[in-house]
Amino acid sequence: MTNKQLSAGDHITSKCTKCKDTTNHTIVAMVGETVARVECNTCGGIHNYRNVVTKKTTTRSKTSSTRPAKTSRIEAEWENLLAEVNPADATPYNIQMSIKNGDLIQHPSFGLGRVINTIKPNKMEVVFSTGTKLLRCSVA
Numbered sequence: 001m002t003n004k005q006l007s008a009g010d011h012i013t014s015k016c017t018k019c020k021d022t023t024n025h026t027i028v029a030m031v032g033e034t035v036a037r038v039e040c041n042t043c044g045g046i047h048n049y050r051n052v053v054t055k056k057t058t059t060r061s062k063t064s065s066t067r068p069a070k071t072s073r074i075e076a077e078w079e080n081l082l083a084e085v086n087p088a089d090a091t092p093y094n095i096q097m098s099i100k101n102g103d104l105i106q107h108p109s110f111g112l113g114r115v116i117n118t119i120k121p122n123k124m125e126v127v128f129s130t131g132t133k134l135l136r137c138s139v140a
């Protein structure tokens with residue numbers, strides 16, 4: 001990799017403290033082969049040249065979140081629902097049960113659940129710790 005020989009009047013990108021950004025600059029003064037002072041093309045400020053620190057961007061970090069967000073969302077929803085109910089109020093689930101929104105049920109397989117929606121004549125949406133299930137019931 002060969003560095004292009006820079007000289008006063010050339011354009012270079014530098015960090016500008018006034019713009020608080022990396023902007024295009026014109027080289028004002030050189031010290032040997034090193035850029036000494038630059039003029040910001042955006043704000044016109046003249047300052048010492050600051051080499052733009054190229055961060056080693058770890059693009060890998062994007063894929064590192066392998067934890068499915070869906071699960072945590074359900075868990076959060078579940079905890080919200082449980083926070084405002086008393087598990088002792090749960091009614092054991094049976095297919096004939098008469099249900100309304102907000103009721104708590106105890107399901108033999110899914111455990112404690114809260115009715116979030118009823119669909120006439122005989123379906124209900126229940127949130128369990130594992131997610132939402134559609135169950136048979138008798139809608140009041």
Ligand SMILES: [Zn+2]
Binds near residue numbers: 018
């Ligand atoms: Zn500037």
